Amino acid sequence: MKRKKQADETPDTQEHQPDQKKSRLRSTVDLAAPEDILPSELKKGTTNRRASRKGEESIAGHDQSAHLRDQPVGEAPEDEPAKSVGEDASMDGKPIVTPRKRSRVSPNHTFPEDETIGTTPNKTLHGKKLFSTPVKVNGTSEANGTPILARNADRSARRKSTRTLIERTVLGNTSDNDEEEEDIAQHIYESEEEGGIEVAEAVNAPETPSKRGRPKGAKTRRRSPTPPPQDLPPHEKYFFQNRGGRPKTSDNNLSSLALLDHEEYFSLVRNFKDPQTDDIKALQDLHAKSFNQWGFELSQDFNLCIYGWGSKRSLLMSFADHIYNSQTVANPKIVVINGYVHNLTIRDVLNTIATAISLSSQKMGSQPAEMLENLVALLEEDKSQNITVIVHSIDRAPLRRPTTQAILSRLSAHPQIRLVASADHPSFPLLWDSSLRSTYNFLFHDCTTFQPYVAEVDVVDEVHELLGRSGRRVGGKEGISFVLKSLPENAKNLFRVLIGEQLVAMDGGYGDTLGGEDDDDHEDNERRSGNSRKTEPGVEYRTLYQKAVEEFICSNEMNFRTLLKEFHDHQMIQSRKDGMGTEMLSVPFRKEELETILEDIMS
Amino acid sequence: MSDVGETNSHTGFDAIDHQPAYIYTPSNTNDDALERPTKRRKVARGRPSVLQPHDSINSLVFEPLLGDFETLECVQQRQDLFQKCWSETDARIQSILNEANEDTLAEVTAFVDGPGDINQVDDERVPASFIVTGPNIASQDLLFKQLSARLKKEINGPIVILRSGDASNLKAVLKQLIRDATNQRSEDEELSQEQDGRKLLNYDLEILQSYVKKHGSQRVVVAFQDSEAFDTNLVVDLVTLFSAESCSSWMDRIPFTLLFGIATSVELFQERLPRAASRCLYGFRFDVEQTSSILERIFQSAVVNTKASLRLGSEVVASLMERQYDHVQSVQSFIVALKYAYMCHFYGNALSILTNPSTSSQLLLKLIKPYHFEAIRMLPSFRKLIELRVESQELDRARELIQDDTILVQEIEGALESKDGNILRLLRAFHVFASALSEPPSGIDLYMTIFEGALSNSDYLKRALDSVKRMTPDDLVVFIQRIKGAIENGSYELDLDGWADEDEGLIRELRDVEMKALGLSENSADTEKPIRSSDAIHSKGLRTTVIAQRVQLSYEKSTITEEEKEFINLIDHVSRLLEQYFTLENPKDIFLNELWLCDSADSFLDVFAPRPRAAIENALSAPHEYLTCEMGGSEAGLSSTHPPTAIIYQSYLEAGSLINMADLWTTFHEILSGKKGDEGDEREALMQFYRALADLKLVGMVKQSKKKADHLAKVAWKGL
Incomplete structure (x- = not known):
């Protein structure tokens, strides 16, 4: 993917040069010129983007346009996100060209100015923050125009062939150019010497598409001309990193990266050999040395809570073995509770403990408080019985509710119950107020194990949630189409309508913000959808129902509900209440993915 | 360890790991345990009564110390001693707790009835x-x-x-x-x-x-x-x-x-x-x-009490009290902390068997073995003892102590016998001081000063002596009677019997002073000429110059009556007596104080007030403290040998409030492939990247940012 990106980048860069040349011929460095040249394209571009706003037929239109856009790109990336990267690159590349030309036009009389214009964008080869400055000057229209221009340029097959030609010749030029500039730069700004050299490297980078193109420090360097002050005290750091202004991060995104799915992830995990296993083992053995002490502490009516970095599961399980082997009571009973399991309830906990106490199933009642009382009564029947309750991740969501914690703490306060808990979150003590804390009667031990959270965390899901791609849970686009295949026509149609409406809503968000101060260009679409995700575009339940009825997908709400339920079951849609309390339905995918899904359904 | 790693990754798919709750029954072989616990369970249930090989070892919970050399007998003794000491202390505390609420309970009951x-x-x-x-x-x-x-x-x-x-x-x-x-x-x-x-x-x-x-x-x-x-x-x-x-x-x-x-x-x-x-x-x-007054009472009866077998050092008390006032404010947590101190002492200190009050020192000395002597020679108080000997030019004695066990035994014997006396001396001073003043400092503060060995220089003593100077003969009589009362009657709360016969000298002196003071005040009552306090006599001239009656004043000063002169002498005498009485040895300088004084505060706070965030941040930012990552010098900060989460965390610390995931991934991949040189493992790196991200999310350091696509919002700042 990377390679492709690089390849795309260079041609695009060159593609603009004729235009620029033209403008130079007109003897002014008029950056607005491109706009004049291709007004029609611009309009077309915007209509394309807006087309999908008008319900059903517009979807078809949209669809078409999507195809349209796809066709000419030929050997270019085959999916939408990748293309947008290409656009990214072209945008990045462009400004570098522009000033360079200028420097060639008048290398003599505008030394200092040219130098600055020449170097600054160079430095930010891959960023676009600084580059956006010249664009801004010329207003929105231009900004919107260029990428479409670039894309349209792509369409021409002829140009594509010539592009490679130009690429070669001009590339040589650029590097020459750079050296020239570099010389000047060295003369004028001796202090920036190092930067200049790095810049030269960076410019040459396209030749070698390696990861070095974006050195590690690059992000920070780009953000501010002077590196952030080191060794700030924590609070100063907080304010420094939270200072006002727009977030100054690059616009790179992971769309070019093929994300892992569960299957691949687990096969990788299985084959992975951690180089640190020996150390981690040693660490666990170290902690295991205090098992006896822990046992003593438990026997003195304390409960244990261990914390620290790394999964403490295996540590606690070997402690369970230790208890089992060393316990002197006739019938050691150990109940393990996996606090990280999503569907865990306090009832499960109490029921399991009850079965541990007596094999015959007892009537426990339904309310947790009631169950606890019965449990205590059960315990008191046989005073000799000690139950060790091991709770993994006591601070995870299923057990976090205050009532649950209250029940647990009262349970743990019983002299016959010994609680051993582990906590992962750095702020877990906040779970308990002083009353709970004293009921729990915890002794805390720092057990940093560095073991991976294997069972506790569903890594793939968590990361995809971070990435805003929770839709992958269904199995991605493929999963959706698979499910849809097995559903009746009506359901398929309903899903189509839903996606269409959602796309409209997403674009609606786009149109709204367009009028605002956002003057960035098309490729920013990514961000837009991110932006509008803030309000999570969705379709009102009512609206969808109306639509569905209009399209004869269903005749009554019962019908409609049944259809929706099928989607819910496959986690294909999400439902939530917005601020006004209206139910909003949405499909948990990004815009580009939605478009492709829509295509799939339509085809 | 690859074994464990393997099992870990396999257990990832094990149903039992994702079962909300279950009864754990390990098989005897550990390897089996992780793989087939479900099958084992049914079998195990039927037979546990059969396989009980542990009964013979009975209830020995303590483990042998001193490099496992400690005999089981000693271990058993320690454990018994702990049970005994704590149950005694606990009983005292419980009775106070019951008493404390007694009034309220009675009132409420009466009301309800x-x-x-x-x-x-x-x-x-x-x-x-x-x-x-x-x-x-x-x-x-x-x-x-x-x-x-x-x-x-x-x-x-x-x-x-x-x-x-x-x-x-x-x-x-x-x-x-x-x-x-x-x-x-x-x-x-x-x-x-x-x-x-x-x-x-x-x-x-x-x-x-x-x-x-x-x-x-x-x-x-x-x-x-x-x-x-x-x-x-x-x-x-x-x-x-x-x-x-x-x-x-x-x-x-x-x-x-x-x-x-x-x-x-x-x-x-x-x-x-x-x-x-x-x-x-x-x-x-x-x-x-209210809590504070209950706390004071519990402190007196559980820590200061003569029967308490373990004293808390001033450091421990200070940290406990700070926590008490600033954070928890609960009697229960104090009791728990006290219990933990007992536990630590007897569990972790092999020499604690020597404190057993019920057995004679001869018997105890039979118990101890050569390794005990070694342990004793490691004690700071032993070092102090040697230093003292060296300073006083008793070099031979010092050498013998170091080399000869029998000499050491004598010394230990002596120390054990004088131990109770030493403690008693401190506690008596405590009691006298607390009861002599009309406004005594809080018992806890006083205890801390005494056990720091700092009473003789403390503000408390100075203030007390100042107040003595301000006394009139009548006040002095009352004051001395209070002291005498304290000595004669002892204290119920501290379980302190009167010790008038042991401190006869002091008592006699005090009685002397009392008689004289009484005589003086009677005299003055007869002559109707009040005797001023020594403080008043000395300061009057100074004070009244402002009133501009200097002539008269200087006259007054010069005519200090005989009685007053006598009284001043009396006061000076009392001050000297008190100063002398309250000049106490620092308990930490006493040989073998480690046997009965518990004074390491740091273990306490960690156990009761965890700092999980600091622990996690430290683990992530300095993994080399835990693992031996083969890293070239600690200044490198990042290397591919670090755990992936630590690498990501480092970048995370450097980044601003918004983090681009793509850039993060590039950086990560670069670092990871940096040393190995093989770039073919991109997917594997990605897997680790996933893991690291999920870890950061688990500990609540990142969340998805809504501002930009593929961006993370930073939530936690290190050290804040």
């Missing part, structure tokens, strides 16, 4: 008692437990304690109330829920009514343990339901009495209740003894 007679039929208000417990909600639990036990004994009727966490709405509360009330008397009696042929819902108060009728209960006590935490509306609903002027009132049928545990003040609580509700209540306020 009382108004039953005067409650007229037309008075529909509910009797309520407001128990002001203070902000220490942790001890509310104990109080209400005591209360309910007490009431159950003395009052014929059910008692129900409601906690705010138990119920969130009226229906649930009523359900619980009825359930608790009807269950607690007799489980066997199935309460008929049928009345007049109709089935009652389980939150119908009629059930309670019939119960009350059946048992002839005088009272139904409903206690709101943490009333502030209840939803106000809920309380209002309940109160109005019990006794409203409306027709739904139950007061005429069920004799309710309410108890409210209040942490703030009755006024604030009343403000929260709407008039409609507060009109339905009438009642009294009961104050509970």
